[in-house]
Amino acid sequence: MKVQEEAVSAVLNRLRRAQGQLAGVITMVEDGRDCADVVTQLAAVSRALDRAGFKIVASGMRQCRADGRATSPSMTEKELEGLFLSLA
Template sequence: MVQTTSAQLKNRLRRADGQLQGILKMVEDDRDCRDILTQLAAVRSGVERMMGVVVAENVRQCVAAGQLTPEQQTELQSALDLVVKTH
């Protein structure tokens, strides 16, 4: 995995871990379930986005840059950006 992507994923994982620790505290403090569900949804969204980043990076690594024309590279990047955005 590309170093930048690896660092980005580590940061996202740390953020998700912090959110989960916050949710744990919310449960311990007997906070309103709506607040807890809102935070859980945020964690889920972050994890889904990380999954998209991992898939996109895997595809990027499987397709060597020399195999594609510049136009195809642009199209591939657009498709990968969409995968990341929608996950």
């Protein structure tokens, strides 16, 4: 499954955001910050990574649909992504 070019920018933005958040979590742990604060930020990193993954999968499904391998009516990439995000 190949990521559509339109989705690459959004995926990279999400991954860069997660990278920055993770760096912040590392600093928080090194500084001995409160456990609840660290866990909250770690959860944010996890959500950002999940959303990047869902975007990749949604893009791949959209590509499969565009290739004519789907039998049901077309859905937008945003609709497909929404379905995946509802499972998160």
